[in-house]
Amino acid sequence: MHRPPTAATDRAAELAALRPGLADAVTAELPGARAAVLTRLWRALAYEPLPWITRRAAAGDALTLYLADGRRLGGPAADPYATDAYVEEVRLGGTVYDDPARLMTDLAVPHGTAFAIELAHSVSSLALSRAGRTGDAESSAREWPTTDWEWEQRVVDGHPFHPNCRSRPGFSAAEELAYGPEHRPVVRLRAVAVEAGECRVSGEWPDDLRDGTALLLPVHPWQARHVLRRTTADLTDAHPLMSLRTLALPGGPHVKTALSARLTSSVRDISVASVTGSAALSAFAETVAERTDGLLHVTRTLGAATADSPDLAAVLRESPQAYVTPGSGERVLPVAALATTGLPASPVWLASFARLALTVGLRLLELGVALEAHGQNLLVVLSARGEPLRLVYRDLADLRISPARLARHGARAPEVAPRMLTDDVTTLRRKLFGALVAGALAGTAGSRAALGAAMAAAASDLPHTGDLVPLLHEDVPAKALTLMRLSPGTPGDQWTRLPNPLS
Known part of the structure; x- marks a missing residue:
């Protein structure tokens, strides 16, 4: 052995x-x-x-x-x-x-x-x-x-299907204990003061992150120590979220920091283009979410700023807590954390959740928006009794948007990075089905049999769009995560197909 x-x-x-x-x-x-x-x-x-x-x-x-x-x-x-x-x-x-x-x-x-x-x-x-x-x-x-x-912080094992589920190259054991959300640390964020004229800003940058004419850009302490060659100062304590580089500020929004380390598969920085387009994309996503009859909310991007570098940038995002009805006993949590509740063990509950998630995903796909709805980006609002009520989506940078589909519904695509725009049906379905079915739902169900039973129970209630038949009858696209790690010279995502759980 x-x-x-x-x-x-x-x-x-x-x-x-x-x-x-x-x-x-x-x-x-x-x-x-x-x-x-x-x-x-x-x-x-x-x-x-x-x-x-x-x-x-x-x-x-x-x-x-x-x-x-x-x-x-x-x-x-x-x-x-x-x-x-x-x-x-x-x-x-x-x-x-x-x-x-x-x-x-x-x-x-x-x-x-x-x-x-x-x-x-x-x-x-x-x-x-x-x-x-x-x-x-x-x-x-x-x-x-x-x-x-x-x-x-209850999600301990990381990505449910990636062999690099907890790979954090460049992190010592001390740094994992200090920054890894599963270890429940309090992280002391740093800040870099950059003159406003040297920054690109989208949305509103708050007054409490300004110092005279300078913007205070929140910086992860790992980034400050290993990447930046600039003076940093203490900013505030914060709680790391699942992605490690995004943290909850005390009583305030979530801040996504640049963290130029390879986590699971990708180097996590914040591109200049994603900062400059963030306000328009956030406004567009809010408008699209309104077409789901209250089944989906999108966390708003409050402000984003970059010192014209992917290594020094930050995005301020609304907390999903904003979409919980006060005094109702509701909870909002990432889909990846559902396994810690015991709820998915019930086939009835799992079918109800699958019905909600697939309905929202298919409606938006028909409209022209493919969500990357994996267990980290997709959150669910539960009633006090644990019933799935509605969804919350965050982190808009990896959406795929179809101008042609939007046009058929009387809508226009926002001004975003060209990589986000496509009318290719394979690309659109891969984005949604690969993240939602092969990711969020599979990770919640935990087996092919449980996933198939939940989808079968939900199938008759799903929207009858042009994407329904492929969802129910064709192989499921999934990112070929290991092939991608073994193909360093091939840029972008690579794909495989998994047997449909309904077959």
């Missing part, structure tokens, strides 16, 4: 010096973390168009992958929508592997060595994230948070 690579050993040594009481807990979590990442990797090997896999053969509860070099890789039958860690080991040739990083190293495929390092980091970081949270699952199902940031 292959043991963890040096990333786990190095992390253990760092923790032994930093937090001796936590080191043993992290070591105990390593087997579960390896299985969780291996399960995500096995999904990719089973379904993504990886060029060095020539054939796949399923027989009963087993799956065999035939590699281009003649070797065979065997493991359990793969459920593309499963979230539980069900893959504890696979066999390559005559060798058994329980460690995804060691497996990727020994597969010896192009760019596999670099990806193996990321997988090792994902395992060690996931073990760190899980350590110290024993008992939280039981208590969190009983006690619901009252603040938006507490809901965000």
Whole structure:
């Protein structure tokens, strides 16, 4: 049985010096973390168009992958929508592997060595994230948070289907504990003072983030330490949200900071174009949301500013808490946090949620707006009894907008970056179905059987648009997350197709 690579050993040594009481807990979590990442990797090997896999053969509860070099890789039958860690080991040739990083190293495929390092980091970081949270699952199902940031911090495992679910290259264990939302820290934001004439601003920049003629741009402390070469000053305490770089200000809005680190797949900065177009895009999204009969709200972008650099920029966004009826007992939480409530275990509840989410997604897609409605961007408002009432969407930068579809409904596309505009039906459906079905709904359901049952129960009530038949009967598009990490020279998203859960 292959043991963890040096990333786990190095992390253990760092923790032994930093937090001796936590080191043993992290070591105990390593087997579960390896299985969780291996399960995500096995999904990719089973379904993504990886060029060095020539054939796949399923027989009963087993799956065999035939590699281009003649070797065979065997493991359990793969459920593309499963979230539980069900893959504890696979066999390559005559060798058994329980460690995804060691497996990727020994597969010896192009760019596999670099990806193996990321997988090792994902395992060690996931073990760190899980350590110290024993008992939280039981208590969190009983006690619901009252603040938006507490809901965000209940998501411990990160992306439900990405092998790099907790990969944060460039972060030490001390920095993960200090900044990772799952560790529930309070983060002291920094600020850089930039003369207003040197900044591009969209929307309104608040007075309390000004100093005379200068704008105070909030900066994540990791960014201040590792990237910026400018003087920073203390700004305020804040609570990190799921994306790590977005934080809830005390009693105020959420602030998205530039954080030039690779988190999961992408380097997280804030482009100048996304800042300059943010006000127009926010106003457009508000107008579009009004066409959903109150089923969807969009968090408004209050202001955005950049010092003409993606490394020094910030976006102020309305808190989703604004869409909870005061005194009603309602809660608003990211879809990714639903698993911590125990609600998805009910097939009736899951069908109700699927009906709400698919109805909103199809209505907007017909109108000409494809939401990237994954478990982080999409939030749900629950009644005091836990019923799904309506949705909230945030982070508009990755929408896809169809000018032709909008025109058919008497609307015009906003002035946004050209990459956001397309009339290509494949691109539009990939954006929505890949995020909503293969992401948010699958991550909530936790298995192909549960997802299929929920969609079947909701199907007769969904809007009869031109996109309904592909949704119900065609394979589901999903980002080929591992292929993308193994193709560093190929820009943009790459895709695969998963079996429709209704088939």
